[in-house]
Amino acid sequence: MTVNGFQRGESGGGPSECDGRYHDDRLMLAALSTGWYAGGSRCLRMIRVTSTQTGRSVLAQVVDEWDSRRGCRDNIVDTSTAVWAALGLDTNVGEVPVSWSDA
Template identity: 45%
Template sequence: MARDTYPHYHCSPPVIATTKAVLKLNKFEKGKDRGGPSECGNAYHSNEEMVVALSIGWFKNMAHCGHRIKVTASSKSVYAKVVDECDSIYGWDNDHNYEPRCSNNIVDAPQAVWNALGLDQNIGMKGITWSDE
């Protein structure tokens, strides 16, 4: 599929008590998957930090910055701080490390979150639920 034909998402599914999402493995360090620094605080984060990025509709123009969310996979839950958006509108440019746009249901997380949930990082994506805490 040509990069210009990928969908653009301006919204995400409604946030409910247990919102279904896809956990995507991503690196938040300088020069890695995320491209530039995080939207919240204009900083990079270690892959050992319990942080996440939410799809643009859930991120709500920085409204979730600094909030903790509960991420649940396979009956195990962890808490992580929202530090960035997973851009569902733009992509394929230097600001986004030439990565494609996110879907509207993504929670990006580094190794620390995957490890705490006991997930195999080799799969790269996993169905989860998340909630505001």
């Protein structure tokens, strides 16, 4: 899992693929790699993200795609700072192992 900014002007770039809007990073949000994004079929649906380090799980809403066709890895769950906080993780680490499933 990596950390992403979903608000205007942050590292996430433009508005989300699912609804063309920016989103508040205080919300539980996720972007999935292209294959997992599945052509948008998971848009606005909830996924369960579980930290393999802390064992905590949270629900996050899929709002964007992490485009694997443009150089991004194909196994990334990119989430808001709220997800990191709820999982008890430090965003300064940059990348942590997680598992995820449809909720």
